Amino acid sequence: MTTDRAAARTDAARTLGGPPAAAALLDAATRLAATLPVTPSIAFIRVGDDPASESYVRGKAKKAAELGLHSAVYALPDNTTQADLHALIGTLNADHGVHGVHGVLLQLPLPAHLNADAALACIDPRKDVDGLHPVSAGLLWQGQPGLRPCTPAGVMALLDHYRIPVAGQHAVIVGRSALVGRPLAGLLLNVDATVTVAHRATPDLGDVTRRADLLIVAAGQAHLITPDMVRPGATVIDVGINRVPTDTGKARLTGDVHPDVAAVAGALTPVPGGVGPMTVAQLMMNTVQAAQNQTVHGHADQSNGASGELLR
Numbered sequence: 001m002t003t004d005r006a007a008a009r010t011d012a013a014r015t016l017g018g019p020p021a022a023a024a025l026l027d028a029a030t031r032l033a034a035t036l037p038v039t040p041s042i043a044f045i046r047v048g049d050d051p052a053s054e055s056y057v058r059g060k061a062k063k064a065a066e067l068g069l070h071s072a073v074y075a076l077p078d079n080t081t082q083a084d085l086h087a088l089i090g091t092l093n094a095d096h097g098v099h100g101v102h103g104v105l106l107q108l109p110l111p112a113h114l115n116a117d118a119a120l121a122c123i124d125p126r127k128d129v130d131g132l133h134p135v136s137a138g139l140l141w142q143g144q145p146g147l148r149p150c151t152p153a154g155v156m157a158l159l160d161h162y163r164i165p166v167a168g169q170h171a172v173i174v175g176r177s178a179l180v181g182r183p184l185a186g187l188l189l190n191v192d193a194t195v196t197v198a199h200r201a202t203p204d205l206g207d208v209t210r211r212a213d214l215l216i217v218a219a220g221q222a223h224l225i226t227p228d229m230v231r232p233g234a235t236v237i238d239v240g241i242n243r244v245p246t247d248t249g250k251a252r253l254t255g256d257v258h259p260d261v262a263a264v265a266g267a268l269t270p271v272p273g274g275v276g277p278m279t280v281a282q283l284m285m286n287t288v289q290a291a292q293n294q295t296v297h298g299h300a301d302q303s304n305g306a307s308g309e310l311l312r
């Protein structure tokens with residue numbers, strides 16, 4: 001009877017919704033913030049007029065306000081120079097004290113004439129709430145405490161929330177960006193997964209993805225992952241956010257995973273409503289932790305992140 005019912009269903013996969021897991025993370029961030037002597041404060045820097053970046057920063061600032069954190073958005077014009085950008089970061093780095101800034105987030109991508117890596121490297125590592133400074137990346141790869149990139153850390157929090165086992169599992173990541181794929185590989189390795197990272201030069205992507213117990217896709221290619229590329233019962237995390245046109249002329253968001261994968265996977269994150277909300281929630285947690293590291297005795301002399309909770 002059970003078998004018949006399972007066979008009749010097209011959506012076998014358990015849906016791993018982002019909002020409940022994000023709510024738990026936001027609640028933890030709120031409780032930690034309440035123990036601090038300061039109101040955590042984050043500065044967003046956005047350059048140019050990319051509509052997606054505008055909307056992401058608006059969403060993050062709104063969430064910060066909901067949690068009672070301070071935030072400020074620095075929207076710089078498209079013709080901003082590298083020196084202007086570094087000067088603003090320097091000012092925010094130096095803004096210490098009771099009403100100071102604890103987190104600095106540089107929204108990517110930047111206009112083509114600007115060097116994002118050079119700008120990210122200017123951020124004080126203690127204020128690197130996006131976890132993209134080379135110091136943060138190095139600490140992650142050494143398995144040391146530090147601020148972790150929000151999307152990869154949000155994926156880990158989502159897996160944790162839904163009690164998806166990671167230790168001993170074969171995790172396959174599609175994508176190797178500094179923002180998502182690479183740091184995710186480090187985080188999974190730190191909790192004892194066996195990790196494979198695939199990219200455009202991987203000759204037979206399906207051959208690799210079919211080996212995954214845990215498949216995480218961050219390629220930015222709508223519906224790249226089809227059902228034949230997924231081992232039955234695997235957990236599939238769809239990080240991709242793709243804007244595709246619809247008949248009505250309005251863009252619709254879709255992931256890197258084809259919807260038919262739901263018939264094969266054991267568990268699957270939706271897009272939207274999956275990893276996206278986790279990214280925003282993790283940023284709030286990182287901001288509160290950065291504020292703690294900068295203000296609470298015993299945390300102040302750390303280069304970036306000291307609490308045991310940051311280890312993974």
Ligand SMILES: NC(=O)C1=CN([C@@H]2O[C@H](COP(=O)(O)OP(=O)(O)OC[C@H]3O[C@@H](n4cnc5c(N)ncnc54)[C@H](OP(=O)(O)O)[C@@H]3O)[C@@H](O)[C@H]2O)C=CC1
Pocket residue numbers: 151174175176177178179180181198199200201202205218219220221224239240241242275276277279
């Ligand atoms: N939900 C969220 O919170 C977030 C979602 N995103 C989304 O995640 C996606 C990835 O983002 P990001 O990492 O910044 O993107 P990048 O474009 O920087 O990196 C994409 C990676 O995917 C690989 N890739 C692309 N196409 C293929 C393919 N056909 N086969 C194998 N590998 C492929 C690329 O390989 P190669 O290196 O060889 O070029 C690259 O490593 C995007 O859709 C983005 O919008 C990003 C951040 C947060």
Ligand SMILES: Nc1nc(=O)c2c([nH]1)NC[C@@H]1CN(c3ccc(C(=O)N[C@@H](CCC(=O)O)C(=O)O)cc3)C=[N+]21
Pocket residue numbers: 055056059105106107108109130150151241253271272273274275276277279280
């Ligand atoms: N320095 C930097 N840090 C980032 O973290 C960063 C970045 N640059 N550049 C771009 C990507 C993308 N990103 C998302 C954040 C939230 C959602 C999100 O909340 N998505 C909602 C839907 C949002 C909508 O409807 O548009 C969801 O998936 O449900 C998505 C994507 C962070 N990024």
